[in-house]
Amino acid sequence: MPARRRRLHRIEPTAVLGVMSRDVTMFGRYWKTTTFSSVVDPTIYLLAFGLGFGALVSTVNGIDYKEYIGTGIVATAVLFSSAFPAMYGTFIKYRFQRTYDAFLAAPVDAEEIVSAEVLWIGIRAGVYGNAPLLVAIAFGLAPRWTALLVPLVCFLTGVGFAAFGVFVAAVAGSIDNFNYVQSGLLTPLFLIAGTFFPIEGLPEAIQAVAQVNPLYHCVELVRDLVVHGVDPLPDLGHAAFLVAFGAVMWRLASWRLRARLID
Amino acid sequence: MGVSGPPAIALRGVVKRFGPVTAVAGLDLEVPQGVCLGLLGPNGAGKSTTMRMLTAQARPDAGEIEVLGWRLPEESKQARAEMGVVPQLDNLDVELTCRQILTVFARLYRVPAAEREAAVRRALEIANLVDRADTRVDLLSGGMRRRLLIARGLVHRPRLVLLDEPTVGLDPQVRQELWSLIDGLRAAGTTVLMSTHYIEEAAQLADTVAVMARGRIVARGTPSELVRAHAGREAHVVYGPPARLAELRAQADAAGWATRRAGPALAILHAERHDGALPEGERRAATLEDAFVMLTGEEIE
Numbered sequence: 436m437p438a439r440r441r442r443l444h445r446i447e448p449t450a451v452l453g454v455m456s457r458d459v460t461m462f463g464r465y466w467k468t469t470t471f472s473s474v475v476d477p478t479i480y481l482l483a484f485g486l487g488f489g490a491l492v493s494t495v496n497g498i499d500y501k502e503y504i505g506t507g508i509v510a511t512a513v514l515f516s517s518a519f520p521a522m523y524g525t526f527i528k529y530r531f532q533r534t535y536d537a538f539l540a541a542p543v544d545a546e547e548i549v550s551a552e553v554l555w556i557g558i559r560a561g562v563y564g565n566a567p568l569l570v571a572i573a574f575g576l577a578p579r580w581t582a583l584l585v586p587l588v589c590f591l592t593g594v595g596f597a598a599f600g601v602f603v604a605a606v607a608g609s610i611d612n613f614n615y616v617q618s619g620l621l622t623p624l625f626l627i628a629g630t631f632f633p634i635e636g637l638p639e640a641i642q643a644v645a646q647v648n649p650l651y652h653c654v655e656l657v658r659d660l661v662v663h664g665v666d667p668l669p670d671l672g673h674a675a676f677l678v679a680f681g682a683v684m685w686r687l688a689s690w691r692l693r694a695r696l697i698d
Numbered sequence: 699m700g701v702s703g704p705p706a707i708a709l710r711g712v713v714k715r716f717g718p719v720t721a722v723a724g725l726d727l728e729v730p731q732g733v734c735l736g737l738l739g740p741n742g743a744g745k746s747t748t749m750r751m752l753t754a755q756a757r758p759d760a761g762e763i764e765v766l767g768w769r770l771p772e773e774s775k776q777a778r779a780e781m782g783v784v785p786q787l788d789n790l791d792v793e794l795t796c797r798q799i800l801t802v803f804a805r806l807y808r809v810p811a812a813e814r815e816a817a818v819r820r821a822l823e824i825a826n827l828v829d830r831a832d833t834r835v836d837l838l839s840g841g842m843r844r845r846l847l848i849a850r851g852l853v854h855r856p857r858l859v860l861l862d863e864p865t866v867g868l869d870p871q872v873r874q875e876l877w878s879l880i881d882g883l884r885a886a887g888t889t890v891l892m893s894t895h896y897i898e899e900a901a902q903l904a905d906t907v908a909v910m911a912r913g914r915i916v917a918r919g920t921p922s923e924l925v926r927a928h929a930g931r932e933a934h935v936v937y938g939p940p941a942r943l944a945e946l947r948a949q950a951d952a953a954g955w956a957t958r959r960a961g962p963a964l965a966i967l968h969a970e971r972h973d974g975a976l977p978e979g980e981r982r983a984a985t986l987e988d989a990f991v992m993l994t995g996e997e998i999e
Contacts, residue, residue, distance in 0.1 A: 443775045453805035457791065460798050533789035537850075540753045540783035541806040542775045698716070698747075698756035 443542060446550060450543045454551035457534075462559075470563075473516055477508045477567035481574070484631060496633055498662050505571025506661050507630035509589065510653040513564040514625060517556050517593040521600025522613055525552065525692070529604070535696055545693035553597040553685060560593025561586045568661065581660040588660065591677040592653040598684035605691035629654045649680045704767055706731045706858050706889040707752065712761030714747050714913075721747040723913030725761070731857075734880075734890040736904030738897065740994050744913040745893035746786060749862045752891070753783055766858055779808060781858040782851030786866060786893075788843055792836040796827050796846050799835065800853050807854035817853050824879065825849035841872035848879060859883060861892040865899060877902055901986045911994040921986050929956075929988035930968030936979035937963045946977065958991045967992065 462469070485501045495503045528534040535548055565586055572578060603616050627634055627641055628650035634642050645651045652673040659670050707729040714722040722744040729735045739745050750756040752765055754774030763770040765777040791799055800818040809817045822828045825845035835843060844864070851859060864880065865873040880903055883890055894900055900907045901921045908918045917924055936946060943964045950957045953975070956967040966976060967988055 443779065449808055450806060453802060456805055457794075457802045460794060460802065461791075464793060532791065533787060534791060536755065536785065536787075537789040538806065539755050540778065540785065540851075541803060542779035542808065543806055544775060696755070698714075698750065 445544070446547055447542075450547040451551045451554065454538060454543060454548055455555045458552070458555045469516075469559075473512060473563040474566045474570070476515065477512050478570045480508050480511065481505060481567060481570055485574070488631075498658075501571065501574060502576050502662050503658070504631060505567055505574070505576050506658040507628070507654050508567040509564050509585065509657045510592065510628055510650045511625060511630055512567050513560045513589045513592045513653060514596055514621065514650060516563040517560040517596035518600045518603075518621060520559075521552065521556050521597040522604050522607075522616070523610070524556075525601045525604035526607065526610055526613075529692070529695060535692075539696060545696055546689040549598065549601055549685065549689045549692055552601055553594050553688070556597035556600075557590045557594035560597070561590030564589025564593065568657075576661070578661045579664060581665055584660050585657055588653060588656050588674075588677070591674070591681060592649060595649055595677060595681040595684050598681060598688040601688035602684060602691055605688065605695045624648050624650050627651070629658075649677060652676045703731055705729055705764075706733075706766055707891060708762075708764045709748070709751075710762045712748075712751065712758045712763060714744075714751060714756060714758050720913055722751070722758070725910075725914060727908060727915055729889060729891050731889050732887050733905045734884040734892065734903055736900035736907045737891060737893040737910055738900040738904075738907050738990065739893075739895060739910030741895055743895075743910045743994070745895075745910055746862055748910075749783075749786075749860055749891075749893055752860055753778055753781075779854075780856060781860060782854065782856035784848050784851045784859065784861045784864060786862040788847060790835045790843060790847060790850070793834060795832045795834050796822065796838075796849075797831045799846065799850060803850050804853045809854050817855075821849040821853040824852055824882075826875075841868060841875065844868060844872065844876060845879065848876070852883075856888070858889045858891070861890060863893055863895070865894075865896065873899075897985075897987045897990050907986070909990065909993045916993050917989075924989045924993075925984050925986055927989070928967075928992045929984035930970060931984055932969040933960075933982055933984045933988055934966040934969035934972075934976050934979045935960060935963045935982060936966070936977055956992060958988060 481501070481504060484504050489500045492500050494500060538548055539545065568576070568578070568582065568585060603613065607613060627637065627645045628648055629645070630650070634645045634651065637645070656670055656673040656677070659665055705728040707727070709725050709727045712722055712725040713720065725744070725748060737745050737748065747756055751758055751763060752770070754771040757771055765774070766780050768774065768777040770777060797818060800821050801814060804814045804817045822831050825848060827842060827845060827849065830838060830842060835846065838846065848864070861880065865876050868876070877899070880890065880892065884903070892903065904921065906918065907921055907924055908915045909924070910916070917928065919927065936943070938946070946964055947957055950966060955972060958965050958967065965988065966972065967984060969976065969981065
């Protein structure tokens with residue numbers, strides 16, 4: 436018998452990069468359409484709300500409404516470029532294309548598949564999340580230098596929602612069930628995140644929900660980094676929440692996807 | 699061949715249940731190194747479940763599994779790194795090209811970056827897909843897709859290859875082509891475990907055949923040993939209307955002759971033992987199919 440090869444670790448960077456290389460190759464075919472919708476969507480929101488509501492309200496919480504919404508929509512862009520691709524992509528790959536079955540026959544484990552998918556979608560969200568900000572800058576927003584940290588916030592939030600999407604896909608027996616998650620969970624989260632209007636005006640119970648809404652923490656953090664300036668303690672809290680969200684969802688996604696793939 | 703050393707695959711008392719169904723019911727099987735073992739059995743015998751357990755994609759409820767000296771499921775990632783798997787269901791990424799798929803898998807199989815390109819080229823050559831290297835999978839024919847599926851499992855030169863029903867649903871021409879590909883592996887000394895429900899396939903390719911039925915191995919040997927042991931040297935085939943055949947079968951049962959239905963006829967096996975006593979009929983050499991039916995039963999489950 437030949438010399439034993441080195442022990443493989445539970446999570447191997449090579450395996451994670453290998454799975455990601457497949458996604459990157461695929462992305463080479465789709466980047467145009469993905470980029471189009473990632474830039475056009477927030478622009479439309481920005482124009483619609485900025486011009487529509489902007490005519491009614493000039494400032495919210497002391498900042499210009501266009502700045503308010505330009506920073507808020509970053510979280511929306513992250514949600515749309517992470518949770519949805521993760522849900523649909525994962526479902527299609529394990530159910531219809533059986534791509535994950537092929538990976539699992541090679542030296543790759545479910546946890547590594549989840550890590551790769553989540554990291555890749557997180558990186559994409561880290562890039563596309565900036566689109567609304569760039570559009571807002573084109574419309575006259577003057578960001579603080581701390582805005583350079585926004586991609587990192589988008590990445591963190593994107594990782595969490597990507598893992599959430601993988602988890603949902605692994606739990607859902609059919610693609611129709613995504614409607615429950617979409618309408619019952621994601622739409623409310625997206626509206627009570629302080630994106631379009633401040634949550635302070637909402638009933639207290641809903642405000643409490645916002646406190647556990649990762650999008651709310653993303654919005655607050657981005658707004659501080661870009662407009663208000665960093666407020667160390669609360670902002671560390673927001674960042675910590677996003678890290679915890681990502682870690683918990685990653686564990687849950689690995690656990691459910693593994694159960695789905697291994698008999 | 700005479701390869702010694704520990705077996706490439708060892709399963710001992712392996713049981714796998716899916717709810718009330720027991721797919722694998724106490725399986726014992728050893729595959730020596732350097733051998734092409736054909737796992738032959740009817741649909742539903744538990745072959746695919748067995749294959750999936752060897753990659754830890756299914757976890758046994760009882761028993762022990764060792765692959766290339768690694769204990770499963772704990773050390774399965776190590777085992778998977780050293781073997782190649784060709785699944786029954788086509789799970790190729792249809793939107794990627796042959797080269798892109800092989801490159802992804804060369805990475806997953808830890809082929810060092812400097813050797814990846816050469817490994818991909820070699821796999822394309824084995825599968826005879828060099829001209830199609832940059833063709834997307836959804837534009838390939840069924841036979842080409844199957845060859846690519848095999849190439850994907852060989853990109854890292856594994857010393858053990860699992861082939862799950864490698865030619866199911868393919869034309870005879872494509873089948874011949876795949877058979878020579880598999881024969882090439884065997885000739886190169888790679889250990890092969892191939893599941894199939896095609897008797898001819900097992901007879902053509904396997905050094906050793908293990909017959910599987912109802913989740914267990916019911917017989918094992920070279921194709922000719924199995925024929926000799928379970929169907930004898932010759933079969934005596936009697937044609938006639940159903941009533942006549944039923945009568946003959948009753949007579950055979952009473953006399954203790956082994957028989958099997960063979961289309962519109964009844965075949966009496968081990969015919970050489972009953973010379974003189976048999977009715978009018980045709981003699982032919984016993985086949986692996988005769989032995990297979992004797993071992994796995996005539997009824998479709």
